[in-house]
Amino acid sequence: FATAPSQHPPCILLAEDNQANVNTFTEYLKAKGYAVLVARNGREAVDLAIQKQPNLILMDIQMPTMNGLDAIQEIRTVSHLAHTPIIAVTALAMRGDRERCLAAGANDYLSKPVSLKKLLETVQAHLLH
Numbered sequence: 001f002a003t004a005p006s007q008h009p010p011c012i013l014l015a016e017d018n019q020a021n022v023n024t025f026t027e028y029l030k031a032k033g034y035a036v037l038v039a040r041n042g043r044e045a046v047d048l049a050i051q052k053q054p055n056l057i058l059m060d061i062q063m064p065t066m067n068g069l070d071a072i073q074e075i076r077t078v079s080h081l082a083h084t085p086i087i088a089v090t091a092l093a094m095r096g097d098r099e100r101c102l103a104a105g106a107n108d109y110l111s112k113p114v115s116l117k118k119l120l121e122t123v124q125a126h127l128l129h
């Protein structure tokens with residue numbers, strides 16, 4: 001699978017407060033042909049999701065101001081975002097974490113450290129349906 005060059009590459013909203021992760025994920029996803037929007041906390045993620053209607057959202061869970069779980073729950077109350085794929089990304093990796101993310105409305109879950117290959121596979125899988 002390769003993303004075809006296009007006037008409208010799929011847009012991914014990356015909600016992440018760690019600058020090193022922002023740099024790594026953004027550079028990688030852009031190299032794979034995606035457009036990337038960055039939010040630094042859950043509040044920004046909700047606002048950007050509403051304004052820009054991304055094709056997919058990568059949501060860090062531990063963020064300042066509003067955490068990822070609260071952001072996911074708020075996004076799911078917005079009718080035009082009800083079916084946008086959301087992949088939760090968490091450093092916690094505790095028992096029950098996955099279930100909490102899915103219960104909040106995430107479609108999938110990745111625990112840090114996230115391999116870029118696994119990230120891409122997960123993004124692609126959720127953009128196909």
Ligand code: MN
Nearest residue numbers: 017060062063
């Ligand atoms: Mn974080």
